[in-house]
Amino acid sequence: MLDKYKNIDGYNIRYRDTEGDGPVLFMTHGIGASLETWDLVAERLPDTVRVISWDVVNHGLSDFSKQPYGPDDYATLGWSLLNALGVSQVSLMGNSMGGAISIRMLSLAPERVTHIALLNAATLGVETPMPFRLMTLPILSGLLSKPGKIAIDNQIKAIFHSSYNASIDVKKVIHRNVMRDGAQKAFADTLKVMTNIKGQKRELVEHSLSILSSTSAPVLFIHGQEDSVIPIRHSIEAAAQTSNAEMISIDQCGHTPQLEMPQKIVDSLMPFIADTMPESKRAVGPAPI
Template identity: 30%
Template sequence: MKLFISALIAVVLLVSMYSGRYYMGFVDLAPDVVNSRYANDESKFIALGSLQKGIEVHYRDEGLNAEENPDAPVLFLLHGIMASLHTWDGWVENLQDDFRIIRVDIPGFGLTGPYADGIYNVERAVDMLNQLSSELKIESFSLAGNSMGGLISWNFAVQYPEKVERLILLDSAGYSFDLPVMLKLLRTPILKDSMAFVTPKFIVTQTLSEVYGDDSKVTDETIERYHQLMLREGNRTAVVSVLESISDVENDKIKQLKVPTLIQWGEADNWIPLAHAENFAAEIEGAKLITYPGVGHIPMEEIPQQSANDAKDFLLYVIEEPQNIEPMQVTPVTL
């Protein structure tokens, strides 16, 4: 009995030690471990070539079935920094009856994981999306991106305008701004170098409280998912590399955008100011702007139904020839 109790105490201590190390982010999670928790029946992994060689991009192809609905409108979704394709769960739930939806874990994030060479830039991300859409034999589609995903989206639309039918930018990066404290800390030498070895869960909790306008909506499940996906092997160093690569945003091409564009923005965004939404609206001909009082940096996650419904209205309304969409307008939404 004494031997049993001693063994039990030893096991409890080991579990406690591991739990503490896990909480503080002293551990890496192997890809198969994270995949077992966050991949599902819709998850697919595809190996691409050229600039994407060496990784398998994780994506989900959901909503209207391509074989049963070959003419269904296609919508690609790109998440922001430190996030994953799971940030679009609410949109998929609300839009799956009207669209074929393809959401992607951008290289360096989620279940896709990092590039072996550690090089991240907008051009490489644009190439990933171009290759993926070509491999899926999708010639044209609508495209929605949040934050970093928005930066990739509008750059893609500039480079491949023939592929983008309509564009949605949600609190998108595009103009220079002061980094929020958390991201600024990740660019300091000491924290930047230690990021690969320690990522406490309370940091993830604090970050989510910053990007939500109403942090009471941040659930324990959401915190756990963000933390575990950050601990996926290679993802933490990728975050640091991505931050360095997008520090100086080139926005001179924004005026070249000619596709119908909707801009959705949380008025309580503490990361990218509301003024940037107005800049996008002013520089993109015919763009429509919708703002959400009290909402933060990730409207699709904080108010999924409202933001998805606004996106649906924009994506499905008929555009007269020649192409002209509604004049630029700011439409505050009361939640």
Template identity: 25%
Template sequence: MKIQNNGIDLHMQVDGPDDAPAVVFSNSLGTTLHLWDPILPYLPEGLRIIRYDMRGHGVSDVPEPPYTMGQLVSDAEAVCDAAGVRDAMFVGLSVGGMIAQGLAVKRPDLIRALVLSNTAAKIGNPALWDDRINAVKTHGLAGIADAVLERWFGSDFRASSALPHWRQMLIDTPQAGYIGVCAAIAGTDFYTPTSGLRIPTLGIAGSEDGSTPPDLVRETVDLIPGSQFTLMRRAGHLPCVEDPQAFAALLNRFLTDTGHV
């Protein structure tokens, strides 16, 4: 289904009963809502699962860049409101995890628990993202794909027959959308607002993650009192793809521990 937020069409998908406990998923730069497909068979029945393509990605609109984190958070807010979400568990990976932090601060009524996967309160620095934007403008996404995939996936997965699917998802991302979200990440530092959160939080990191190394993820998760942190071995930046059964098991335990199911 499509919804509108500030003149932008956003594509979202809702599965499960209307009155079921809600889990909202927000994906990473260069992926679509289908990032989460591998874990769905391993989640418990009876959940209401909300996924969406952030602006500039998938089949959502592609406004001209740059984008701001405020816009990305507003889009996630619109998705939750359109789905009638309250007290959801919000699962965000990479930039999706930044969106999760921003939304939890802005709309505490929407989120009762956070899963911050392979993310941080601040990722990289403006110079790094300027270099990435310039590389995409010069070489296209196909030109940077191999370097991105090396940061995304552990060595085992990169040698597997599953890799081309995810490479294609990356290079199919609209260039303007990729650049727009790069700009949003470059301008974001959530250390202070995130340190004010007081909700159940699970952090997940991959031992082979070249984009958000485990120490960076742990540093962010530790800002939130009472949070939990888990390291997935032999996984990179997208552990929900590399080891979906283990990733889902972490979510399922957290769903139970927080009383969400």
């Protein structure tokens, strides 16, 4: 897919869109990441699904804002992008912070969301790694978020299971995202909106769980069992509080299942969203690899 840009609320937002008239799947990445994290899933999905992925403000190759954004701000921006693309009904899919954003999008326009898939979603529990918590402190923030080889190596170590061998392309994208001027400050600023020294902010967690407990939309929770960033317990407990929920755990998988186990994600996703497609196309499986 080719990169495209839309000016939304004064910011140039990068996105990719397979287009077509099929049901729309809107994919949102995690903090510090970018739309490329969805490429391996997107290329395995059948062409009966219209896939849209995007770089949220302050991430990837989208513009930087003058103020920090949190999940609620990003959710509003996500709907603005979909409105500009003429999308009315959508299935939402988010990883980590992208999961928190997807939950907020569900809250803002529940009548427009057919399904929501949450991969290792943030704001489902308070626990978060100590380095993230320390990064919210004034003095340590600049030191711990300083761009360079250490920041790149730490990100790779944190988000992937030890058995995962990141490709050269994946490493290049991580390097670009970390080393882009202003990216690490934006990372730290966004982190401070979501986290404090005690962990993920309790009010954000309570809001997410309240939204999920009251939704009638089907919710698919997917979580890597060996995630060192967000404990799998968060997804399990949130699924137990969600009336129309399915929980899938993936063995030997870390914080980014869509990169580490893309075919398993597709195999789990397609039955989940099958009722959004015309009956004659529901039996269509993943595209050949």
